[in-house]
Amino acid sequence: GYPGVSGPKGDLGPKGMKGDPGVVGERGLPGQGTTGATGPKGDQGDMGMTGMPGPCSPTVQSTFSAALLTSFPQPSRPVPFKRVIYNLNLHYNPDNGVYTAPVNGTYVFSYHLQVSTRMLKVGLFHNFEAVVRTTTPVEMNTASQQVVLSLSQGDWVWVQVKDITTNGMYTGSEASSTFSGFLLYPDRCDDMFGRDYTEKSFPDQDIPFGGP
Numbered sequence: 001g002y003p004g005v006s007g008p009k010g011d012l013g014p015k016g017m018k019g020d021p022g023v024v025g026e027r028g029l030p031g032q033g034t035t036g037a038t039g040p041k042g043d044q045g046d047m048g049m050t051g052m053p054g055p056c057s058p059t060v061q062s063t064f065s066a067a068l069l070t071s072f073p074q075p076s077r078p079v080p081f082k083r084v085i086y087n088l089n090l091h092y093n094p095d096n097g098v099y100t101a102p103v104n105g106t107y108v109f110s111y112h113l114q115v116s117t118r119m120l121k122v123g124l125f126h127n128f129e130a131v132v133r134t135t136t137p138v139e140m141n142t143a144s145q146q147v148v149l150s151l152s153q154g155d156w157v158w159v160q161v162k163d164i165t166t167n168g169m170y171t172g173s174e175a176s177s178t179f180s181g182f183l184l185y186p187d188r189c190d191d192m193f194g195r196d197y198t199e200k201s202f203p204d205q206d207i208p209f210g211g212p
C-alpha cells in the first residue's frame with residue numbers, strides 16, 4: 001500500500017512557565033551634565049527688630065562740688081559756695097553760687113548743709129522757683145536734698161536761704177556745707193560742647209524764697 005497524506009497541524013501547545021529573572025547588571029558610571037545657570041536673586045527678608053541703642057559717650061561733661069566758706073550767707077539770693085572742690089568745665093560760678101546748664105539734659109543736684117546757732121530754711125532753685133526745700137530745727141542738724149531735674153541749656157540752679165532769722169547754714173573746721181551737681185546725660189548724644197552755648201549773666205538781684 002501507499003503511505004497516507006499528512007494529517008492537519010496540531011493545536012497550539014500549552015504556554016511555557018515564566019523564566020527566572022535575570023541577574024542585576026553592574027551599576028553604570030555617573031553621568032557628566034554641565035552646571036546649570038545661576039538662579040534669580042531671592043527676595044529681601046523681613047526687617048529685623050530695632051537694636052539696642054549704642055553706647056552714647058556724651059561730648060559734654062559738666063560736674064561740680066563746692067563748699068561754703070563763710071557761715072550764715074546772705075538770704076534771699078543765691079548762696080555762693082566759694083570753696084570749689086571740683087568744677088569740670090566751669091559751669092558753676094563760685095562767685096555768685098549759680099550753676100548754668102550747658103545743654104538740654106537730665107541733671108542731678110544735691111545740697112548737704114550743716115546747721116548751727118539758728119534754724120535753717122533753705123531751698124534748691126531752678127530759674128527763680130524753689131524745687132525742693134528743707135526746714136531744720138536750730139542746733140547741729142544737717143539739711144539735705146537730692147533732686148533730678150530736666151534742664152534746658154542756659155537754665156540756672158542754685159541754693160538759697162529764706163531770710164536772716166532762718167539762716168543757720170554753717171561751716172567750720174569740723175563741719176562742711178556743700179552744693180553739688182552734675183549732668184547725668186544730655187538729651188542728644190550729638191550735642192557738641194559749647195555749641196550755641198553762651199552763658200547768660202545771672203542778674204545781680206535778690207530773689208524771693210518762694211519764687212513766682
Ligand SMILES: *[C@@H]1O[C@H](CO)[C@@H](O)[C@H](O)[C@H]1NC(C)=O
Pocket residue numbers: 104152153188
Ligand atoms: C532745648 O530745649 C528747648 C525746650 O526746652 C528747645 O526749645 C530747644 O530747641 C532745645 N535745644 C536743643 C539744642 O535741643
